[in-house]
Amino acid sequence: MLFETERHQALCTTGWDAMQAQQAILSIVRDVEQARLPQGHWPVHMLDLDGGDAPPATGYQSIYLGSAGTVWALWYLQREGAAHCDVETLGAIELAAQTYPSSPDTGAVVPSYFFGEVGIQLVRWRLTGSGDAADRLYASIQHNIPNPTNEALWAAPGTMVAAWHLGEQTGEERWRTLFAENMEQLGQTWLPIPDKGLYLWTQDL
Numbered sequence: 493m494l495f496e497t498e499r500h501q502a503l504c505t506t507g508w509d510a511m512q513a514q515q516a517i518l519s520i521v522r523d524v525e526q527a528r529l530p531q532g533h534w535p536v537h538m539l540d541l542d543g544g545d546a547p548p549a550t551g552y553q554s555i556y557l558g559s560a561g562t563v564w565a566l567w568y569l570q571r572e573g574a575a576h577c578d579v580e581t582l583g584a585i586e587l588a589a590q591t592y593p594s595s596p597d598t599g600a601v602v603p604s605y606f607f608g609e610v611g612i613q614l615v616r617w618r619l620t621g622s623g624d625a626a627d628r629l630y631a632s633i634q635h636n637i638p639n640p641t642n643e644a645l646w647a648a649p650g651t652m653v654a655a656w657h658l659g660e661q662t663g664e665e666r667w668r669t670l671f672a673e674n675m676e677q678l679g680q681t682w683l684p685i686p687d688k689g690l691y692l693w694t695q696d697l
Contacts, residue, residue, distance in 0.1 A: 514574070521575040524562060528579065532587045533559050550595040554604075555611035556645075557597055559588040564615045585616045589625070603636035605650030610636070614654045626662075629654055633670055637677045640696035648674045 495502075528534055533551030540557050541547060552558030563584045570577045589612050593601055602608035609632045617625035633655050639647035652674035659667030682691050 517569065517574050521566065521569060521577060524566065525578050532584065533591070534562055548595055548597075550591050552597045553588040553592040553595070553612055554597045554607045555615065556606040559584060559591075560612040560615045563588065564618070567619055582619055585612075585619050588612055589616050602646065603632040603639070603651050604646050605653055606645050608632075610651045610654050614657065617658070626658065629658065630666065630670065633674070637674055642678070642681055642693045642695050643697070646697070648678055 524534070529551070531550065533553070536547035536551055536557075538547075540552070553560055555561040555564065563579070563581050566575075566577045566579055567581045569575045570581075592609065592612055596602065596608065598604075598607050603610050605611045605614070610629060613625045613629045613632065616622060617629060633651045636651045637648055639651075641647040642649070644650040652671055655667050655671040655674065658664070659671060678693075682693055684691050
């Protein structure tokens with residue numbers, strides 16, 4: 493069952509209230525701002541730690557777990573007029589980008605869109621338009637093309653999203669070419685299973 497009474501809250505009959513939704517967003521934003529640590533990052537949730545490990549001193553930096561995702565959310569809500577944000581988002585994403593190489597979320601520096609360099613640099617580029625961020629994105633996406641996991645968390649299906657985004661935003665041919673190179677690699681790894689009459693990707697994860 494998708495709905496389990498002991499785990500899930502039933503749908504209510506309360507009508508939509510834009511003001512109530514606005515207040516809820518503002519409350520969440522204030523909580524996020526107040527939770528930011530003096531070092532400039534956010535505390536790690538204990539459920540995001542493996543096996544009771546101690547949280548990293550510099551927090552997490554990625555889109556999936558850390559500062560980059562938090563910064564993007566705050567920036568987006570402010571851009572859309574949903575909330576005023578007191579966090580200086582440009583400085584926060586620069587700090588995340590500077591911290592990540594020496595304190596990666598997963599124990600090693602990886603290109604990953606969700607856990608690594610590509611996601612962080614994409615947010616950095618989106619907020620700043622930095623040429624350095626664009627160049628680092630290009631190098632990381634290109635480096636990740638042959639990643640054998642063949643899925644979105646670690647491999648090309650995730651990092652190529654950044655190439656598509658930069659292509660749409662800038663119109664530069666290099667991003668379209670890079671996206672096509674990713675597609676070509678994924679096509680080559682989509683292999684036929686003759687006795688089943690279908691094609692499959694095999695993951696090395």
